[in-house]
Amino acid sequence: MTSPTGRSLELYYVDGQPGGMVTAELFNWTGHVLMTPRTRIAAALMRTEAHHAGVYILIGEQEGEPRAYIGEGEDIAGRLKAHGVSKQWWTTAVLVTAAANKLNKAHVRYLEARLIAEARSTGRVPLDNGTTPTVPSLSEADIAKMEAFLDNLMVVLPAVRVDLFIQRARPTVSTAAVAAVEPEAPRFTLDYRKRAIRATAVLVNGEFIVEAGSLARESWAGFETHYCASLFAELVRAMILVPQGDHTVFTQNYAFSSPSAAAAIVYGRTANGQVAWRTEPGGLTYRDWEALQLDLETNA
Incomplete structure (x- = not known):
């Protein structure tokens, strides 16, 4: 069996405290993760990466049960502003983007579909998404890049206490x-x-x-x-x-x-x-x- 390879992860507490905004990045990965409490969403959406193409995860509770929603957008800030009004239950938002805004619409739709499918397969947290979108067609090279992106993302998300994708079965x-x-x-x-x-x-x-x-x-x-x-x-x-x-x-x-x-x-x-x-x-x-x-x- 191949021995596990170590990874170098950098967490940055934007507000100087764990309860505020946190960014997470892996060495030699173009992805960028920003986690923010709802109380800091206005400040989070003023950041440059919030206006990049990417996927986002809303986490919270509804009627005492854990809840999550996964979405995508070419400008995440615009999508989250709409959800701030229409979805009252979420307390934490996670924004996933790439350096230099390298993800395009097809990429983020692929990531959204794969994340929804992964979350539903683990069954840890019910999703507020109505349906599981079809994975869009990408070139063989782009699929390989997005799957590698997801592999790294699955390492980063548990580090910022997002566990709805952890498969323990x-x-x-x-x-x-x-x-x-x-x-x-x-x-x-x-x-x-x-x-x-x-x-x-x-x-x-x-x-x-x-x-x-x-x-x-x-x-x-x-x-x-x-x-x-x-x-x-x-x-x-x-x-x-x-x-x-x-x-x-x-x-x-x-x-x-x-x-x-x-x-x-x-x-x-x-x-x-x-x-x-x-x-x-x-x-x-x-x-x-x-x-x-x-x-x-x-x-x-």
Whole structure:
């Protein structure tokens, strides 16, 4: 397998604080990202890049549910001024352009269509867009350039806390296939005997992946303010968790940010994944297994 290549990302806090306008750029990439809170939209639209051709993402909540809208324009500022009146729910805008205004109308329509399709495929945040536009025809060279542009954009957006394109569902593969790719990948199980729930997971490339076929609680039973409450609802909405008798079942492998997040979804409430997950075989808690790995690294 090819080792991941590092990237150099530059964030610039325009207002001198994280809560204000932020620009993001990757080294050796012509793209430019500007994220602004709605309270600073007037100042943002006075910037030069706001009058370039590009795509934009509006993020917020509607009736307590996360919401997003993806659009394009040859002059983003003009489009956003219209949305400032017609769409009341958004609180953050993300403007994506290119240096020297190198994107044309066909480019931004392509990017818009691809971003809408990507957002809908992840299912993380419902879109306010009525339809998924058809990807416009471009030359083979332009398609290659726009796909490369998107690859870089997907690196930048999570850095400015835009996660609606993050795909955590993973293709369902057999245990033998995982072992063939990562022969030393540690495996873990979680047994919630009170509710006859069993889940399995594997740690691959730093991702804690709960495997398809694992069981979880039938519904979220913990505090609604817990961050995993919305994640549980998201997984149900995306049909990654589907009802199965008195439980729900994972229909796909799913990568979690931590063992505790994974355990919380399985339990349907707050959980300490450091002790809930145990190695298979061996029965070590994740915490003890992790401590052992640290000792081995230190003494190597």
